[in-house]
Amino acid sequence: MNTTVTQQNADPAELQKFSELAHRWWDAESEFKPLHQINPLRLDWIDQNVGLAGKRVIDIGCGGGILAESMAARGAQVTGVDLSDKALGVARLHLFESNLTVDYRKISAEDIAAAEPESFDVVTCMEMLEHVPDPASTVAAAARLAKPGGSVFFSTLNRNPKSYLFAVIGAEYILRMLPRGTHEYARFIKPSELSRFARDAGLEVEEVIGMTYNPITKVYALGRDTDVNYLVRCRKPA
Numbered sequence: 500m501n502t503t504v505t506q507q508n509a510d511p512a513e514l515q516k517f518s519e520l521a522h523r524w525w526d527a528e529s530e531f532k533p534l535h536q537i538n539p540l541r542l543d544w545i546d547q548n549v550g551l552a553g554k555r556v557i558d559i560g561c562g563g564g565i566l567a568e569s570m571a572a573r574g575a576q577v578t579g580v581d582l583s584d585k586a587l588g589v590a591r592l593h594l595f596e597s598n599l600t601v602d603y604r605k606i607s608a609e610d611i612a613a614a615e616p617e618s619f620d621v622v623t624c625m626e627m628l629e630h631v632p633d634p635a636s637t638v639a640a641a642a643r644l645a646k647p648g649g650s651v652f653f654s655t656l657n658r659n660p661k662s663y664l665f666a667v668i669g670a671e672y673i674l675r676m677l678p679r680g681t682h683e684y685a686r687f688i689k690p691s692e693l694s695r696f697a698r699d700a701g702l703e704v705e706e707v708i709g710m711t712y713n714p715i716t717k718v719y720a721l722g723r724d725t726d727v728n729y730l731v732r733c734r735k736p737a
């Protein structure tokens with residue numbers, strides 16, 4: 500692994516997992532299929548709430564750039580940050596194919612928040628908090644990056660027996676949608692916990708919305724069921 504992690508809110512083993520798979524990031528039938536499938540839903544939800552065109556956006560834990568590119572395609576000026584060299588390499592290469600512009604940088608959320616506080620109209624941090632040792636620190640960095648009046652979006656996995664059954668046993672062992680070991684149950688975050696992290700960081704929590712997967716129809720949907728996957732929309736007071 501050529502990822503250097505020093506005194507950062509990062510787990511080298513987690514970064515290694517994503518680095519090893521990075522070359523398959525844009526293969527919509529690969530381990531990243533779920534991210535490709537959920538992307539239109541989360542993109543539309545974000546766009547409907549903030550109107551992405553012309554907005555300055557930062558995507559924390561951008562990986563290969565599925566969400567970052569799609570926001571750029573909607574007219575946003577997007578910065579993507581991650582600590583996996585390989586994922587960032589794939590993200591940069593994919594720009595040649597898409598002809599889009601995204602400013603990809605290898606920097607932690609905390610470091611870019613210290614360097615460029617209150618710089619972004621929109622902050623997104625999706626499917627990333629469950630992979631870091633100190634999610635509250637990432638949430639605080641996301642809040643710091645937002646301009647006053649800006650919007651901050653998170654998504655992660657709830658922590659309860661049902662989410663263990665669906666997100667770990669179901670997705671990794673039965674349906675084999677994800678490689679075994681993708682998710683560590685102890686790192687799942689309850690909506691109440693994420694809401695507290697957000698409030699402690701000075702954000703107002705405006706919406707918590709669930710995302711469900713129907714294994715029969717293979718369709719994802721947004722709705723009231725936050726038991727497994729969920730998204731949170733926050734606002735930084737002006």
Ligand SMILES: C[S@@+](CC[C@H](N)C(=O)[O-])C[C@H]1O[C@@H](n2cnc3c(N)ncnc32)[C@H](O)[C@@H]1O
Pocket residue numbers: 508509510513514517518534559560561562563565566580581582583586607608624625626627630631
């Ligand atoms: C499941 S992927 C999600 C990618 C993207 N956010 C999406 O939803 O399409 C998790 C990403 O978080 C990144 N990541 C893990 N720990 C990180 C950290 N401490 N700082 C920045 N990125 C991190 C991984 O490298 C990986 O790209």
